[in-house]
Amino acid sequence: MYKYISNYIPSHKDEILDKWIQRMKEEGDERVSKIVSDQVYIKTSSEFVDVILSRLTDSNREYEEKLEGFAEGIVRLGWPLSFVTSGLSTLGRIVFEGISNDESITPDERLEVFSVYHNWMEPMLNEIIDAYTSTWERTVSLQKIALQELSTPLIPVFEKISVLPLVGTIDTERAKLIMENLLSGVVKHRADVVLIDITGVPVVDTMVAHHIIQAADAVRLVGSKCMLVGIRPEIAQTIVNLGIDLNLIITTSTLRKGIEKALEMTNRQIIQLEGLN
Template sequence: MNHSSNPFLEFIQNNREDLLTEWTNKMKVEDNFKVSTVISDQAYTNICNEYLTILLQHFRQPEEDLTDKVIAFSHKVVQMGWSLRFISTSLGDLGKLIFEKMTTDHSDEEKMSLVLAFDKWIAPVNNEVLFQYASSWERTVSLQKIALQELSAPLIPVFDNITVMPLVGTIDTDRAKRIMENLLEGVVKHRAEVVLIDITGVPVVDTMVAHHIIQASEAVRLVGAKCLLVGIRPEIAQTIVNLGIDLSQVITKNSLQKGIESALEMTNRQIGSLGE
């Protein structure tokens, strides 16, 4: 390919450092320094430099598939917390910088010709970056959602045959289903004999939540383990009594410590102090 047919290649190569400096400064101002306060100037420069490298490679070898490099670049941008609006505006700012510097002494006709060239050479790269950014963002959000679902009902082995499920936050129907699934899978996986459901971090226990807990306890019993409900604060106990909720089929303790002591007794163990 004849590189001279690309009006941007030589210009960016010759003015790369100036473009980098001005572009990163514009980006920091555009974002009101929100990003620059948590990442270093060097990280900023590295990202901008990586984009210019992709751009120049596209200019030199337009037939080469740069998808993998654009995906890697876009993933880094997502990890840095840059919004779609911010990256789109930043790419636009770079385009303006290049255009303004290249057309200082150009006529209107020459400027129009350069606009057409910009659409041909730079716009496709920018479009691919934005497309891959959106894809990377969707993948990241999807993975975060899965992680949050797992964290919403974690099952933690604390001793042989004893596991704890600490619950924090409100429990709705979807989460109750996740709790049930994790409990049953965890009992089998960890060969648990006793499972402790810790509701210390659950702000409200109403009839629906109690119903889900009773169901979970019964399900655990059916797979051959015992279930203890721990972390019942005085205000939660009062609510349970006022609502007439029957937890007589569930073993309850007011703290995780007492629950673990009971679990150890159920598995023929106990906590003892070491002698001198």
């Protein structure tokens, strides 16, 4: 009966794929069908069916390579694990329906086929989930390492004035790294004024504000002053709505205004010379 399955699925691949794509779009995760083009959706769906067929026809090594490549692809596209599990379940129903309508086998043979098919599909589901999760964990780990490597150092822009540009989401782990870079940079560059630029921070909630206040307090403890720059209107509104107290921190809407203010605080100013553009 395993031979029957290994012949049935490849010979009905196009029909199975068409039904699978249609049902996944009707029943599947809308996050997937809406954010990708039909071409990408069809290509990835075809690869999914190819992976399943590979378990029937290819060697273990070839199957594992295809499975790993497929897992990396859908993780890169940002497709959720639910797409994989529901996809395999949908595929199982389609194949069951096809076998049920196949009049070339007897009812007893059909029951035996169903039993063999179930025993074949169940371990494959675990294999695909394991491949997806291991790829996802590896991807997240690499992204975290990359984020740490890019975690902004303190940049001296003028004598005694440095800028710490923040980009992306700030969690507790990253906040600790930012604090370390900030304090070591203040001492290294002998900065009297530090500008924390949050222009690239998408969301400022209570936790992010708490980390910024802690950073400002730490800078004051080492004898420097701290400014918060790049406060967009929506961020200002959020800060007010959350009741976050930034009274002890000088704030400006842009980095340019912050630098002008920092120059004043260090007894300097920008002067426009006549005759120069």
